[in-house]
Amino acid sequence: MHGALHSVDVIGGAVRVAGLVELEPVAGGTVLHRMPAWARAQHNDVGLSLLETMPSGGRLEMLTDATRIELDVALTLVQLGDEAGPPATFEIVVDGERVGAQSTRTGTLIRVDLRTAAFDFQPGGGDTIRFDGLPPGTKHVEVWLPHAAAVQLVELRADGAVTAPQPTARRWVHYGSSISHCLEATHPTGVWPAVAARLAGVDLQSFAFAGQCQLDPFAGRMIAAQAADLISMKLGINIVNADSMRERTFVPAVHGLIDTIRDRHPDIPILLITPITCPVVEDHPGPTSTAVTGQCSVVDRPPELSVGALTLRRIRELEAEIVAARRAAGDDQLHLMNGPELFGPDDVGDMPDGLHPNAAGYQRIGERFHRLAFEHGPFRADRTSDRAT
Numbered sequence: 387m388h389g390a391l392h393s394v395d396v397i398g399g400a401v402r403v404a405g406l407v408e409l410e411p412v413a414g415g416t417v418l419h420r421m422p423a424w425a426r427a428q429h430n431d432v433g434l435s436l437l438e439t440m441p442s443g444g445r446l447e448m449l450t451d452a453t454r455i456e457l458d459v460a461l462t463l464v465q466l467g468d469e470a471g472p473p474a475t476f477e478i479v480v481d482g483e484r485v486g487a488q489s490t491r492t493g494t495l496i497r498v499d500l501r502t503a504a505f506d507f508q509p510g511g512g513d514t515i516r517f518d519g520l521p522p523g524t525k526h527v528e529v530w531l532p533h534a535a536a537v538q539l540v541e542l543r544a545d546g547a548v549t550a551p552q553p554t555a556r557r558w559v560h561y562g563s564s565i566s567h568c569l570e571a572t573h574p575t576g577v578w579p580a581v582a583a584r585l586a587g588v589d590l591q592s593f594a595f596a597g598q599c600q601l602d603p604f605a606g607r608m609i610a611a612q613a614a615d616l617i618s619m620k621l622g623i624n625i626v627n628a629d630s631m632r633e634r635t636f637v638p639a640v641h642g643l644i645d646t647i648r649d650r651h652p653d654i655p656i657l658l659i660t661p662i663t664c665p666v667v668e669d670h671p672g673p674t675s676t677a678v679t680g681q682c683s684v685v686d687r688p689p690e691l692s693v694g695a696l697t698l699r700r701i702r703e704l705e706a707e708i709v710a711a712r713r714a715a716g717d718d719q720l721h722l723m724n725g726p727e728l729f730g731p732d733d734v735g736d737m738p739d740g741l742h743p744n745a746a747g748y749q750r751i752g753e754r755f756h757r758l759a760f761e762h763g764p765f766r767a768d769r770t771s772d773r774a775t
Contacts, residue, residue: 391456391543396446401542402550404528405444405591407612415460415540418444418531420593422611425604434598436462436496442533442567442577443560443592445479451524452546457515461493462536474535475573478517479528482584487573488515493535512540526551530574533567555589558765559612561605562620564742565662566594572745581752586760588616599624601631601639606646614651616765619643620725622661622701623741629673632694633704640708644720655764657721658709660702662729662751664741671695674741682741721764728754 394400397409397416408419419426421438429435439462457476465471473489492513498505520527531537560566560579568577575584583590591612593605599621609617621640625631631639640658647656667674670684671692702724709722728751729736729743736747743751759765 389545391454391545394448394542394544394548396539396542399550400448400548402447402553403444404447404553404589406441407591407608412538415458415538418537418539420444420595421608425608428604429602431598434595436464436536437567437595437598439536440534440567441531441537442574442594443580443583443590444531444537445574446529446531446542447551448527448544448548449524449551450527450544450546450548451522452527452544452548453518453520453522454545455517455520455527455529456541456543457529458512458540458543459493459515460512460538460540461490461510461532462538463491463493463495464534465495465497467498472534472569472572474532474537476515476532477530477574478520479530479575480520481525484575485520486517488517490515530580533571533574533577534569553589555587556615556767557591557613558583558586558588558616558618559591559609559614560594560618560620561599561609562592562594562659563599563624564594564596565623566592566599566620567596568594568748569596570742570744571748576745576748578748578752578755581749582756582760585753585756586765588760588765594620597624597627600628601625601636601643603642603646606643610647610650614654616655616657617647617651618657618659618759618765620659620661621705622696622698622725623664623667625701626661626664626667626672626696626698627674627741629671629695631696633696633700634694636696636701637704637708640705641712644708644712648717653719655719655721655769657723657759657764658705659723659728660705660725661698662725662743663731663734663737664698665731665734666740668698671697676739676741680739682739719764723755723758723763727758 410417473491475489477487490513493510495508571577
């Protein structure tokens with residue numbers, strides 16, 4: 387017979403906070419970070435400051451006999467234009483099976499004007515997320531946190547004993563853009579890295595930040611600092627979106643990212659994934675815009691500014707050359723995956739804005755990645771690694 391709910395010490399280690407790298411105590415709660423403080427200090431982008439507190443792939447794991455679990459949270463949600471953005475959705479998984487979900491729009495709202503890029507804050511209060519009727523007995527419980535809202539955890543409560551499980555699964559670290567952050571997914575376990583991780587039974591750490599996969603030096607060090615058995619990087623689309631590199635800078639930046647990771651993880655499989663299909667920039671350089679119309683489009687510019695500019699087709703060629711050269715030099719644990727095998731021209735019906743897949747598209751990417759990487763590719767369970775720390 388269970389009694390009243392009691393507070394669970396998250397910061398003190400009573401639960402396993404998975405898919406996150408830092409808990410920051412603040413007045414009234416705890417901010418959940420996917421970037422460590424030293425990395426947060428090395429950029430000046432307000433968008434990244436918000437996105438890294440959106441716990442895509444993040445979850446609270448516990449061994450518990452509780453039948454009721456509650457979370458008090460303070461959320462920050464984003465609305466683009468006049469159309470309401472997605473709610474913040476929490477999911478609960480018991481012994482590997484998804485058994486419930488709760489969604490809310492209560493919280494602070496950041497509204498972005500698509501015409502001017504101006505934004506305003508509409509303060510909001512906190513909310514309580516409740517999961518009742520969990521099966522009796524000791525079980526492994528995961529609370530998957532919202533992928534499309536910033537989360538401040540105020541309190542976690544349960545009506546039974548709670549302990550933190552010890553991780554035993556292989557640890558997969560992934561780096562990517564909005565197409566790995568998956569803001570368009572409808573629930574946290576629907577982001578494609580989570581789909582693939584759950585199918586493969588691996589422990590996911592996602593460093594996917596919408597618009598922010600810019601090969602930043604701190605990203606390489608952040609990835610390298612993780613205990614890992616498997617590492618993947620899906621590189622290219624944000625470079626085109628922002629027109630932030632030319633061939634001259636892109637190639638050394640990719641090599642530098644791999645070098646930084648290899649310094650700490652000399653022998654584990656690293657998978658470089660080329661960009662998925664994006665029709666408007668397959669053969670036309672960026673930058674791109676999705677303002678006002680909601681459709682991805684390229685910005686016209688004088689032809690002389692296209693010298694050395696990057697298209698997705700060219701990025702795929704360069705990444706293939708980089709992997710081939712490094713493998714020829716002895717790194718036989720570096721592998722290449724062709725992004726259009728995950729989501730190609732035949733899939734664009736599930737790409738409503740011409741850039742981002744929808745929920746069905748992300749599910750398909752996760753299933754295909756699981757098959758290509760975990761079942762038949764370099765992440766097969768029979769491959770060994772050093773789990774460098």
